[in-house]
Amino acid sequence: MAEPAADAMQAPRGRFRDLTAYLTEHRGVLGGVLVLSVLGAGLSLAQPVVVNRVIGSIGTARSPAPEVAGLVLLVLGAGLVGAVHQYLLERTAEGVVLSARRRLVGQLLHLPVREHDARRAGDLVSRVGSDTTMVRAALTGGLVDALGGALVFTGALVGMALLDPLLLGITLGVVLVAVVAVVVASARIQSLTRSAQEAVGRLAAGVERAVSAVRTIRAGGATDREIARLEAEAVSAYGYGVRVAGVGAVLWPISGLAVQGSFLAVLGVGGYRVASGALAVADLVTFILFLFMMVMPLGQFFSAVTTVRTALGALGRIQEILDLPREDADDAPDRTDPAPRPGSGAAGPGEGRRPVELVFDEVSFAYGSGRPVLERLGFTVPAGSTTAIVGPSGAGKSTLLSLVERFYDPDAGSIRLDGTDVRAMSRADLRARIGFVEQSAPVLAGSLRENLVLAAPEADEDSCRAVLDAVNLLERVQAHPDGLDATVGDDGAGLSGGERQRLAIARALLADTPLMLLDEPTASLDSRNEKALHTAIRSAAAGRTVLIVAHRLSTVAGADQIVVLDQGRVTAVGTHDELLSTSELYRELARHQLLV
Structure with missing residues (x-):
């Protein structure tokens, strides 16, 4: 199991400069907004002067x-x-929300696999959705408006000072008390908002977990327990939301009391000064108009303080992800451009491709600080050979393929492709040379064609049909009225487990790479389709190197060599017949599968 990343445990606070970084991307439009704010302020400030003249x-x-x-x-x-x-x-x-979402999406899909292992998918999705929306509120809630409103506020203060400094002093005394109260109370909103958004993230992750496993939950009679679990998360989010609302409920009356208090003070003292002849009626009316003009930007300021604090709470969660190092951050500085995938249209199938040699040299690896999964593992996959990896569950077979793909890097030792350490290659270059079929054979929501050409977007219709025929899936596709454009749902809904597996293998075949990694390719196949797939794998092995992980020994009995793993170590290497004589573990595995 992967350990949670340290960054996930120490979430940074949102910083105002992070918010202004998004604003500077739109400085041209914001400049126009500020010009309009100045113009609007001038038009508004001129109105009381004209009223005075009327x-x-x-x-x-x-x-x-x-x-x-x-x-x-x-x-x-x-x-x-x-x-x-x-x-x-x-x-x-x-535009700010779009920028934030673009950065987040780009960052999420470039994060190291260990970060995805340490975090819940639903929580990551909530950062793209609800957290970015809260950043939007910082603008529409008054941040930029408050900057323009400052001009009106300043102009109103100047006008009020010219009319009656005494009344201005009384007004500012009331307002100052309100401003201090708002700034102090709003500091609490930022931390509460972050907690609330984290609760929403947990809820989203829980819903994603339940929806993706709804069949398993219903079959296990666990529907009510899952509902209770999600309701508890919803209640937690509700509790934080209520606490945010409680702080907000304190702030809004402060704003209203400041307005009402200043107005009553001006009206009372101003009325007395008019009665005593110290102030003209027209000047009092003008002063009150300026007061109301000052009140509007003051309200914008109160709103801006609250919404910016709220947005910074959500922005902290966004920046937590954006500040993580990307997967390619440690790529070799002299990396080359990605090698073109032959199946992508750069060349026809097999053209310009030659098999590669893969060497594991004293490779050790552990997830986080856990026990080693692989220990000083060493063997060679000759160029053009089919090499199988077998062993009991937990032996490290799938981890080995992850190291070849550089989802993780070894803690010690090296993996060399044609004599070059894979860590000296860019990941893009390395992966362009590898076709990879995962054990779970994930299928993306969309069409069959989109899934098939994922690694070979320029592949033509004939190439698509050829690989589908090779995995015994062409007849199934042709039977559907939409053919390759047939829609599949999330996680391949609408396809059987075996069909998902065969589609994943067809996708790897279409990429036509010199090295193919197959992780349990026949795990979900019946005997008829397994036999057809054996034929496809033998055909695909011509002119390429194949490394295949399998529990079913019948899948790999004809491999050029079989490597037996146990507890992260190589215990034997040989052909099927050789291992039956030399490896006790292999004989035991074969006996359990009725191969001897």
Whole structure:
């Protein structure tokens, strides 16, 4: 079992500079947004001044019509600018989410296999979905708006200071108390949001686990237990959500009280100053208008503090994945370009391909700090040969293939392909030379064709039909009205286990690589299809090197050599007949399978 990665145990906090890094990608549009913010602020700040002139013209011979017309134009202009501003802001927010999702998807598919082994798939998916959506809220929730609103706030303060410094002082005293309370309380939101998103991630992982194994769960009568398990995760997420809501419930009244308190204070003190003749009615009305203009960006500030704190909680989970080293981070600096796959259209089947030699030299490997799975393992797979790996479960057979593919690297020793240590090759170059059929034979949701040409996207129809015929699957495909375009569901739903296995083998055959790795290729096949597949493997072995892991000895009895593994060590090497005479373990395996 792989151990959890250390990074998974120490999740970093979201940083504001990580958020601004996404914003700088859209600095052109954001520049336009800020220009519109300045323009909107100017149009808004001009309105109280015009209102002051309209009130001042009352009782005089001068007509207020020009000022009224100007006020109408200012209001309409501010509305138009606000609409364009909001559209650009929303578009930028969507662009930020797109950037975050692109980075996450690219990073997830380039993470080392050990990271995928240590993490739950549903939790990783939730980071692409719900966590990135919360980052979007940081923009639409007021971050950029707050920057533009700062201009209105500043302009309103200047106007209020010119009208009556005493009233301004009273207003700022009330507002300052509210600002301090919001900043202190919002700090709690970030940590709570992260905990809430982690709970949502666990819930998503649990749902993914249950849905992917729904047949097993129902057959085992465990449906109600799984529902209870998922409900417990949902309750945990609910609890954190309620705590976030509780902090938010404290913040919103603070904002309202600041507005209401400042308004009542201005109205009371301002009314007294008007009655005493220290302040004109028009100036008091203008001051109150400026106060309301100051209130809107103040609300934006409160909203921005809350939403940014919330977004940073989710952003910490995103950055946790983005900060992990990619699988190719340790590729050799002098790596070559990937070798073209013959089946991809670079060459016809078998053209330019020559078999390769594979050497295991004193290879040792352990998952994390666990016991060694392979210990000082050494043998050679001659070029053009078919070599089989057999042994009891847990002997390290599948791990050995993972090391060839460089899903993991050996802790000691080396694996050499035609004399070159595979660690001196880029993974892309190495894997372009290998066809790999996994034991579980995964099938991707989509069409049969998409699965078949995964490693050979340029393969033509005739090549596809040829490999399907080789694995005894062509008749099944032709019987479907959609043929190769027939749809398969998640995990190959709609195909039998044997059909999934044969499709995976056909995919490897179509790639037409010089080295083929087969992990239990006949595990899900009946005797008729197993016989047909033996013929296909013998045909595929012509002109290439084949390394095959098998429990069924009948699958590999005709191999050029058979390597017997036990507890991570090579105990015997030879042909089927030789091993029956020299290897007690091999004789025991053959006896259990009625081959002797």
